[in-house]
Amino acid sequence: MNKFKYYFVLLLAGIAIVSCNKKDDDEVVVVPLRDYTEQYKADNDSIIKYLNRNYITVTNAPGTPQDQDVTISKITDPATQPSIMSYLNSETFPKLLTRDVYNDNITYKVYYLVLREGTGHSPVNTDRVYNTYVGNLLNGTQFDSSNNIPGYWDLDGLGDRGVFVDGWKEIFPKFKTGTASAPDASGVVTYNNFGAGVMFLPSGLAYYGSSQTNIPAYSPLVFSFKLMDLARIDHDRDGVFDFNEDVNHDGYVYDFSNKTLYPNPPANLIDDTDGDGTPDFLDIDDDGDGYTTLFEITKPTGAPVTGISKYYPYDPIPDSPVTPNIDETETWGIPAVASDGTVDYISPGRLRLHVDKNHHAIK
Ligand SMILES: [Ca+2]
Ligand SMILES: [Ca+2]
Ligand SMILES: [Ca+2]
Ligand SMILES: [Ca+2]
Numbered sequence: 001m002n003k004f005k006y007y008f009v010l011l012l013a014g015i016a017i018v019s020c021n022k023k024d025d026d027e028v029v030v031v032p033l034r035d036y037t038e039q040y041k042a043d044n045d046s047i048i049k050y051l052n053r054n055y056i057t058v059t060n061a062p063g064t065p066q067d068q069d070v071t072i073s074k075i076t077d078p079a080t081q082p083s084i085m086s087y088l089n090s091e092t093f094p095k096l097l098t099r100d101v102y103n104d105n106i107t108y109k110v111y112y113l114v115l116r117e118g119t120g121h122s123p124v125n126t127d128r129v130y131n132t133y134v135g136n137l138l139n140g141t142q143f144d145s146s147n148n149i150p151g152y153w154d155l156d157g158l159g160d161r162g163v164f165v166d167g168w169k170e171i172f173p174k175f176k177t178g179t180a181s182a183p184d185a186s187g188v189v190t191y192n193n194f195g196a197g198v199m200f201l202p203s204g205l206a207y208y209g210s211s212q213t214n215i216p217a218y219s220p221l222v223f224s225f226k227l228m229d230l231a232r233i234d235h236d237r238d239g240v241f242d243f244n245e246d247v248n249h250d251g252y253v254y255d256f257s258n259k260t261l262y263p264n265p266p267a268n269l270i271d272d273t274d275g276d277g278t279p280d281f282l283d284i285d286d287d288g289d290g291y292t293t294l295f296e297i298t299k300p301t302g303a304p305v306t307g308i309s310k311y312y313p314y315d316p317i318p319d320s321p322v323t324p325n326i327d328e329t330e331t332w333g334i335p336a337v338a339s340d341g342t343v344d345y346i347s348p349g350r351l352r353l354h355v356d357k358n359h360h361a362i363k
Contacts, residue, residue: 043202
């Protein structure tokens with residue numbers, strides 16, 4: 001994670017200060033981190049070679065934990081073992097695709113293989129995911145595995161379950177969850193139709209110059225994974241989940257407010273309604289009108305609203321049997337207000353009151 005790198009830099013600075021106080025004969029040698037552009041070029045070359053020299057074997061066993069397991073092996077018979085690279089932009093699955101990722105002030109092109117997209121919902125890059133994974137080095141060494149037991153991970157990189165590998169938050173949003181059975185007598189849930197894939201990460205989107213257990217510094221990493229489920233997160237606790245604060249609907253919300261880490265963020269990645277430098281998902285007053293979003297989505301007394309909750313739903317949906325304590329049938333969503341004062345609660349794609357420019361809260 002960038003946060004992690006930042007701490008790492010602080011750590012290096014600490015070492016440098018300590019070393020100044022030591023005698024010359026046992027001075028600690030501080031190795032500066034490699035140049036990101038140079039390292040990415042080397043990593044990308046290695047990844048392309050890997051994609052050309054290896055093939056996949058996928059287990060198709062719906063309803064079992066092994067479903068969509070993928071084995072990656074060196075090609076020994078090109079006639080029967082199509083390279084991973086041969087799936088590049090394929091019309092059918094598996095598909096090898098790429099995504100441009102702005103990080104370390106360079107743009108990485110990240111390769112990822114879609115075995116199956118999934119049929120449910122996609123996380124945004126700050127949500128919590130529930131997934132399995134297997135991690136390999138490019139030489140085939142497996143450094144970690146969840147052994148097909150799903151676990152929760154926070155893509156925002158925060159907390160005990162925060163993901164330190166930046167690539168995860170960039171690639172998981174390209175996949176969807178599947179379906180889950182009700183727990184059986186022993187509490188086991190069976191997942192079907194979940195998204196499954198493999199991401200091929202340059203070291204800059206993994207641990208970069210920091211070595212980890214079984215991972216040398218500057219290692220590109222290969223993760224195969226299955227996305228079972230997700231949980232939505234509301235980072236600014238304004239009553240609107242992050243995925244509903246993704247104003248440009250690209251599936252990602254970014255905080256580029258740290259100008260040292262992000263000197264030149266691409267403008268098309270920024271979801272910041274009032275343009276104050278704080279993205280909507282972290283801004284408690286998205287439209288900068290002096291009224292907090294939480295106030296703006298609070299149902300006013302006496303308004304023509306229905307339902308039991310204090311706040312408007314973002315988008316009204318049919319009542320879901322899996323959330324008996326939440327009444328999703330409330331037909332009045334967060335309103336938009338036209339210049340003539342007309343209030344619109346239901347049109348798809350309307351600008352909600354709290355993100356509308358030039359409108360204040362209904363009082
Ligand atoms: Ca929010
Ligand atoms: Ca976005
Ligand atoms: Ca803002
Ligand atoms: Ca506001």
